[in-house]
Amino acid sequence: MTAAARARRGGRWIERWDPEDEEFWQRTGRRTATRNLVFSILSEHVGFSVWSLWSVMVLFMGPEYGVDVAGKFFLAAVPTLVGAVVRVPYTFAVARFGGRNWTVVSALLLLVPSVAAAFVMHPGTSYATFVAVAALTGVGGGNFASSMTNINSYYPLRLKGWALGLNAGGGNLGVPVLQLVALLVIGTAGAAHPRYVLAVYIPLTVVAAVCSALFMDNLAPVRNDTGAAREAAKDRHTWIMSFLYIGTFGSFIGYSFAFGLVLQSQFGRTPLQAASLTFVGPLLGSLARPAGGRLADRLGGARVTLWTFLAMGAATGAVVGAAVAGSLPLFLAGFVALFVLGGAGNGSAYRMIPGIHHDRALAMGLRGEAAAAYGRRLSGAAMGLIGAVGALGGLGINLAFRQAFLTTGSGTPAFVSFLVFYAACSAVTWAVYLRRRPGRAAAGAPAGRAGDAGLPAHARG
Template sequence: MSTTAEGVRPVGGVVSPARSGRWIDDWRPEDPVFWENTGARVARRNLAFSIFSEHIGFSIWSMWSVIVLFLGPKYHIDPAGKFMLTTVPTLAGAVLRLPYTFAVAKFGGRNWTIVSAVTLLVPLAVTAVILKPGVSYTTLIIVATLAGVGGGNFASSMTNINTLYPDRLKGRALGLNAGGGNLGVAAVQLVALLVLATAGKEHPRIILAIYLPLIVLSALGAVLFMDNISSARNDTHAMRDVARDGHTWVMSLLYIGTFGSFIGFGFAFGQVLQVQFKADFSTPIKAAYLTFLGPLVGSLIRPVGGVLADRLGGARVTFVNFVAMAASAGLVLAASRMGSLPLFITGFLLLFAFAGIGNGSTYKMIPAIFRAKAVLAGGADPAVDAEGAREARRLSGALIGLAGAIGAFGGVLVNLAFRQSFLTYKTGDGAYIAFLAFYALCFVVTWAVYLRPSPRRLAGV
């Protein structure tokens, strides 16, 4: 049935018609009294279980980045085939991000968290049934695609937390939520390392068994401790409005470079090590010892990008960050040609770190763009204009959802680049050159659109 936040009267004293689940009809996070007395406690509780659910979602989404390490000669899959097995869940997750974004307002944040958590059982169960030598490659592709449902969790979780928190606290809350989710990539790789070290490469189902109770706990936590907010609304007009704005596509390009790199490298790093340095990584466990480090570094450092953007400006941080990513890609290319494993790993860890920083700085740029556009158009600064602030929030929220979905496609491009490079050149050099060129494009675009001296430049982005 409908409820209100603890001890708070519903708006107008009226409770909405009965609905299934825990619904809060009076939610005023911008009201300091409401927030202090009730809102903060409710939001923190929902955030904690949202982070856990999103974390498990990311682990399931990136599960095939470690499953492929267990697919030995008996499966008869070459490196190009393994890269495709990590590409399809990345693609599916990117596609699902948009519908998952709208699902929160339609079904409720708590209700959709339950549904999205339970849905994770499907790829887990199907993988457990089919994963054995002799299974056809087509079947593996279909099953790997199912893991994409975990990628949609990020969009719905971020949308839900965005609804729960006041503007002044959204940056920190969204950063914690995103960072906690991103850590799921490193977590599943650590689990794989544990399984490889103890049970061996013949037992990938142990990974699935470990995540089964965690998924159940995630769904149960949402059932018992999360809430739906009645005031959450889908604004399809905002999505159409931002789709017509050129800055939407610029920011989507930049987010492909940051988040796309993070998730793409997270999926591919273990395979790259095994294929690029066969002598050093002759067994899956040797690669697994290093695979988790990149996603771990990229996840933990993500909030730094937001902090730096607050102090120095999002565009400045993003520009310097892409220069650093291009230099890191150049270092990886040089290491590949020299055959230097220490230099190669150093370059890749730097790529993960700068991708994490860029995730934070690009997200910080989005609301700043719409505030700056309002001022440039002759309107009042949204910082002091309530109507302008609402409009900026409306458009920012839509752009965050759209850029998040498009950015995830970057992970698809990363895996396809590796696949083609190893097919054509037998090394990843072609992919490293492509990454370097793309990051160069990104820092040139960032400078040209947001930093180049011009009367039409958006100040403060």
């Protein structure tokens, strides 16, 4: 054993990890992976809650705060931008510092925006200060990238869709849980007490950090690989999948941040009325993410992703019709459907990423653990880039709503633009990953066939 390995052993480092070896997986791998998954979900859950903090803080901001509707949409958009940017370094921090070590650090960093919000959340604070503190909550968005990269290394290819979907779905639940906490505060103490929300999340953040330190592990075989990052950045499928992930995850996080404000602005709901409705969509969307990953494991990621985009287009059409007709029930039904479909699409799209690189390894002539290692190496790097670009979709959604309400007083023009985007995503998914060509296998086939997760057998990047 090397000196470095001996030094690492005291820091909960695992020196050998081979999840594709069935004997290893059944003997020790599954148990270890499950334990790390559970506490990864806890930390990511808190991270998502902090990231979406200003989606509920704006509900507490009455006329005495002096912030108009456009200003509130911008406050909700700022954390999305910062979260997207920090996802890239967070991805590579896992290999640099270790998954367990970085989970502890990233959880503790969440205390900064939470404590800062507790100090500034009162009438009389300048708008610039609100923007600065909202930007700090962007670090919560980075937790997703590091968590997904870490868990991707723990599971065999056949289980990645379910594991990644469960990890992300549990994290995504941080959004509706935060909104439920806000509803409880507004319903009991009133809209003048936003600090009560923070009184819940500051100690919960400490719990997440302590549990990560006590129960998670670092994987020594995972190494920082700048070559993998460069290779992933040059791969056209990284950017194609980034475009598609804008449509799935960008929709989920953008709608999560904007839903309450849209209800207040489009239908005149009070803060309590809005808070009583906003949690439903993110909750169902979060629960749908593991289901989307499981469906992708069975049916192929590209097929499920295409179905999702087509259905999202139909749901958006229903929302536009409801907005024009002024029908709140139909509007809610269409909006909630967008959350559910976006969540399922998140799971299926992310399932495509490791499969794409595993298929490429097979096309290069690699087999067994060599192919699995290549897939883990490239997919881990690609996930950070794809997650970062996808999160920018949330920024676009909030800015689109801001502009729509500024110019027309309605969110309808924004929804029309989203409908066009979903049509483009559907076309790209079909053209790149599902269109059959003579003598070539279609992508998105069930496991064990070429193109399992969405990479055509003929594609070489």
